[in-house]
Structures are given as structure tokens and as C-alpha cells.
Amino acid sequence: MRYGYATVGLPTLDPAEAIAAAAEAGYAGLEWKVGEAPHAIGSSAETFLVGNRTTLSLDPADGRRVARLSAAAGLSVIGLSPYVRSGDLSGLDKVLAVAEASGAPQIRLQGPRFEPGGPDYHELSAHFLAFLTDAAEHAIRAGVRLVVEIHQHTLFPSASLAQRLVSQFDPTRVGVIYDVGNMVFEGYEDYRIGTALLGPYLHHVHLKNAVFRPVDGRGPVRVHRPRWSPLDDGVVDVPGVLAYLDEIGYEGWVSLEDLSTVRDPVETLRYNASVLSACGAPGWSVPVAG
Structure with missing residues (x-):
């Protein structure tokens, strides 16, 4: 395994600063946020999604720049994380151009989100399947693979629902991001089940943590909902997941x-490197001082 950092978690840094900080902390690559997130306002990650300075524009020049800076720092461009809506092939093509310029091997896609009075599961599935079929052809021409992220409040909150879709595609072209933090919010299945179902479609892993807290307000029942938490303090058994x-x-x-806010984002990046070291994370290498 190789360890990188998603720039969505580094909203206060510009690309050059993010590359320097990640390299110094011992990470081997960065996964780049691209474009703005239309659903960000009011979300649990608003402070990371809105005004994020490490966000790349839809300009291939940005891709070439981060490729050059990353190579100089010994980092890989792991992939791109845009917010392309289902059906938006024009938007996807713009991201593919950035991917080609940066040398990114993959582009993250999210499933559509349910809206009050909107299409049901079956309608959304049919629409997204048609989109992904066309999107995969565009990605093949660009030499890039597509990875669907397991994400709460979307069409694919679990490994089994993601597998139901991607199993219709060549696993070298379309795969899944297995996000263990998102599955605290929705869609958790035993890791032995989820990873076995995904098989060759398991292309990438997102690692973060969350904890359940009571919701403010009075009522007959004290409701608890998940909130983002530090990597070493939450529902996810981080050493267990990595060992598995x-x-x-x-x-x-x-x-x-x-996406936790206990520490400054840069301090969080460094702290998480120490967590990986303390866990004896397989494949993690502690950077040599100096």
C-alpha cells in the first residue's frame, strides 16, 4: 500500500504549499480536488469544500503545474476529485483534459444525490448507468480510469450497491473508492463482505474517521448522528482496517x-502521519529527517 493525502483536507494551503507539506510529512502523493462542489453549502464538510485553496481549476495548465511541482518533490498525482454531475459529459471532458495534463491515472465520480420529490432509486440508477457507460468511453480515449466513490446520501452508500453498478464494466476501466469514513454515516458492511464483493473493482481507499454525537434539541428520543473526528478517535478501527x-x-x-476540525489542517496532516507510524501501518515509511 501507498499513502497519500486528499487536498480537500488542506483548504488553507495553495498547491505548492500542499505539496511541500505532504512531502515533508512522508506522504507519497496527493489526490487533488478539482472545481467547486455544488452541494457544499450546509454540508458537514462545508469548511473544507468552500474556498479550498488547493482546488485545481478546469484548466490543463493547472494540471501541468501540479505535475511538475509534484515530480520535483518526489510525489505522485494520485487522482482527481471533481464534482461532475451525472449526465455532464462536457464537464467530464474538461476534467479529463486536466487529468491528461497532470498524469493523473483516475478521476473520482460520485453518484447522484436524492432530492425531495425527485427520481427514485431505479430512475437514478438507470440514468447514472447510461452516463457512466458514455463516460467510460470518454475516459478510455484519455487513458484514464473512473472510480465511483462510496458516499453517504448518494446512490452508492455501500460496497454492495456500488458493486451492483460497476460489475457491468471492465474492472481495469471502472472501479470503486472504498471510503471507510463515509460508511460510518451510511452503508457500513463488514469489511470482509465489502472488499470481497468489490474484488478487482477495489481501486482506491479513503481513510478518515467519525464519531456519533447527540443532536441538539429536545424531543422524546435523544438522537445521535455521526460527526467527523480525528483519525485516531472514532468508529473506524484504523489499525484493523489497514491490517485487513x-x-x-x-x-x-x-x-x-x-475532515475533522480539532486541529489546524496542516497540523492534522502531520498528526495523521504520526498516527500511521504509531499504528505500524503496512507500507508506511517514516521520512528521514534532513
């Missing part, structure tokens, strides 16, 4: 996508 991925022979990237 190693056990099944996973050799891909693990991107830390920490």
Missing part, C-alpha cells in the same frame, strides 16, 4: 481525507 487490507493483498493507494 494488507492481509487481502491490497496494493493500491490509501488517501487520508481527514
